[in-house]
Amino acid sequence: MQDFVQELRVIEKKWQEEWNKAKIFESDPDDRPKFFITIPYPYLNGNLHVGHCRTFTIGDAVARFKRMCGFNVLFPMGFHVTGTPIIGLAELIAKRDPRTIEVYTKYHDVPEDVLLTLTTPEKIVEYFSKEAESALKDIGYSIDWRRKFTTTDPPYQRFIEWQFWKLKEKGLVVRGSHPVRYCPNDENPVEDHDLLMGEEATIVDFTIIKLYSWHEKFGKIVFPCATLRPETIFGVTNIWVKPTKYVLAKVNGELWFLSKEASEKLRYQEKEVEIVEEVDANDFVGDFVVNPILAGMLIDEIVDLLKDGKRFEGLSDDGKLRKVVEEITKGELAKELIELFKKSLNGEVGKFEVLRRIVVPILPAEFVDTDNATGVVMSVPAHAPYDYIALEDLKRDEKILRQYGIDRRLIEIEPIVLIRIEGESYEVPAVDVAKELGIKSQSEKDLLDKATKIVYKKEFHKGVLLETTGKYAGMQVSKIKDILQKDLIDLGVGDIFYEFSEKPVVCRCGTKCVVKVVRDQWFLNYSNPEWKAKVLSWLEEMTIIPDYYKEEFRNKIEWLKDKACARRKGLGTRIPWDKEWLIESLSDSTIYMAYYILAKFINEGSLKAENVTPEFLDYVLLGLGDAEKAAQSSGLNVETVEQIRKDFLYWYPVDLRSSGKDLVANHLLFFLFHHIAIFPKEHWPRAIAVNGYVSLEGKKMSKSKGPLLTMKRAVAENGADVTRLYILHASEYDSDADWRKKDVEALAGHLRRFFNLVKEHYTKEPKEIDQLDRWLMSRFQKAIKETKDAMEKLQTRRAVNSAFFEVMNDVRWYLRRGGDNLVIILDDWLKLLAPFIPHICEELWHMKHDSFISLERYPEFDECKVDEKAEAVEDYLKRFMEDVKEVMKFVEKPKEVYVAFAEDWKIEVLKIAERAESMKQAMSEIMKNEQFRTMAKDISAFLKRVFKDREMFTVMDELNEREIIENNLEFLERELGVKIILDESKVPEEKRKLAMPGKPAIYVV
């Protein structure tokens, strides 16, 4: 087999050179319809591998197919190097990281002495771009190499700058803040592969709800309660602190009570934090805080008790809420309410029931985690099992109650229910679930976690807010969080605290990561509703392959939020108006397909970086301004400018972007958004196709850890055409392919058989066409149809299956039947296969022709060559042989086979079927007849055949079975090793009855 691969490699190199010499893949505008197909340029922090090979080979097969279908195809390629990984790799190589050295020598096949010199990003880019180009040439892709570029090329950077100016003009680049995972030691955001622990952790935003206390010494103190469920503010009965050290800190000018850890974390979250004093939480236990929201809602009921309560009268509900909240946040009203509550506790004033909902005590609980958010939490016993159980614990603990002087009435309160769960009969969810699980105390952490999960899950999905939540009543719990968070912030009593969902999160350097809010960050405003709407509606016009990805795209477009598009570190282009920031690397890869048109002129030297001015690009890419001005601004002559504009108008839009499925939720979305933002509608992308990954003997490949198989190695060991055919055939659409050495080798065997077979028959003189030849031609026509149809839908697996394997099987049968006129289909067969295995086809083609098969016209399906009768005859023979063999199994030494043809009910069925429009109709027609019902299975089987190939059966009617067997007697007797006698009288009566049209009775002796 190795000999064959070596032979192949020679052939492949030869044709690659010939193609290159004849420049047949260099495309320029002409009269033909155009087809612009692109594939994401690879990121060069390693060698191209068989994963790239899948996406690229699909692209190349389509490009070749379309070219042969008469399109002027543009299939270009560039290289992506912007971003951080290449810098990271350079650092690792520079410091001789042993793991990196191992992976890059062992899997990426970089010679160690070369690898060790790749210590700067520039050297890495230079090395891998050369390697990539030679790998892509090695496998014979039909790329127009005149359009190659790298994303750090100066003209490219000017193109990117122009794009960002365009977006800014349209208001689509905006400023804002956003949270990132951050290492305080490295003073840098931490990427996934730089993590020691906590890769699963996501950043969650706790809502801080501020409750207000009044302290003799400190005055107003804010107790920032952190929660993931802000709606529970309506059911607060108390707040919890852990009986340990806390701090009082000035946070943006307000005095906050919070854990020490929290005060440190907040510094990274756009807060000015200044610690005033370390305090003992115990000193605050038993004090009271005011719930500003409840105060605002219930103020009417206590208005008479307030000093100047009249000021709250005559306002709307909302106005009242605002005023109350405003005064509480200033402190005085909080103080008054707390004093009022203390009085009612002493019986000096009434309204205890109302007041105790507004003013709640600070109580101690061990379950509070000071390293989670603020370390201060609200207690909502109706909906949080922890809170309920902690309160129960406290009720039993006389000592603690006495120690803190806590009045029993404060803890013996009814939980306040604020959520109804559809389809459940809970009265008080947290209490009911806690009882169900038999939870006794706070120390039963596992059970409490379980209970919490149950309650939260049910409430989140099926919960509806009750009247206790005022104006939010009737809303779904699942929808309330964002709304309420925003409302609370608007009122001035809410804030956000970012925290990891899991802990710890540890950087490679060993430091615990924090969430940092990056300020003044530049964002692409993907949440912009008009932009989104435009993208969504264009999506409906597009072709998405496979089609169910359209739904996926719809969802992802909806889900897309603003994206930070600037970074401090990495290779790339600076934001032109704010040079401290680099444009993030996915954001500079959105409309680069347009750049391929410029790249040709750049590479031939007629366009230089300094010529790429905004006015030039405005004209060339958008048709804005005029050629004169563009020429003036760029320093080019008008003809060149017009030429480039003409090229752009010819090639744009992108007709097909074929990509791996990993890019759906990022690059492909951005690709759509940016095209739609920048270009006029006629230049928006037409189609996107998505394909799956490639694994290696069942194992996932990894660039940075291995295993990995480079494209170059795959081609060197197996040949380009074997590699191509394997990868195209390995799987379809988004399902993943597996590279298995054994299977690849088996495929090489198939290809060799094909190669030798064609070589043997190709130069033979065609003979007169006989019945069997007509069968072959007919079958082949169907393969053409199937293959073309599959290719139009980018089903390469199906295409290869039909063009290669199925034709191969037919050819085998043809030869077995004694066919010796194979040459009649060979021209077309080679053409049919040329997009998949171009080198072999080119080689064979040249045995008889001087032209390039790569430029020949793809075979057309020719209805006239379809011969249903010829196919029916062969089918009949195959079926007959099978039947005879089946029967022969049961006879020890079969010598003679007697055959009896007969007719019976099947004729009738056949007749009904011929009248019927559809199989369904035929079946129900037939089933009306009671005697047929018992044979439904047989009939349906028969009918399926009839309808699968209706024409064949119309022919079947006229088929002379006796004649077919007589004509092929010699073949049949040879294949079956028996004598066949067409004497019906020798077949026993009961057997003769079994005969059906197309299925004669057989008697073996």
Next chain:
RNA sequence: GCGGGGGUUGCCGAGCCAGGAAAAGGCGCGGGGCUUAAGACCCCGUCCCGAAGGGGUCCGCGGGUUCAAAUCCCGCCCCCCGCACCA
């Protein structure tokens, strides 16, 4: 949790949208032919039972619709992918 895709005979994998053949193709395995022999190649077999082309069972699990279900409907279990600022 949300969203998308899946679970098919020893393995990989078609079929499912448009219900109708123990279910394409490949691999593996077994047998035969060819050959001095091995390899390559060609043919046959590969769920169970069966000495006459037959019967039984089968497409994650459980129901339902239908003359007929891998395919349609309902419920359940399990697996993969994405959830971002990273290419």
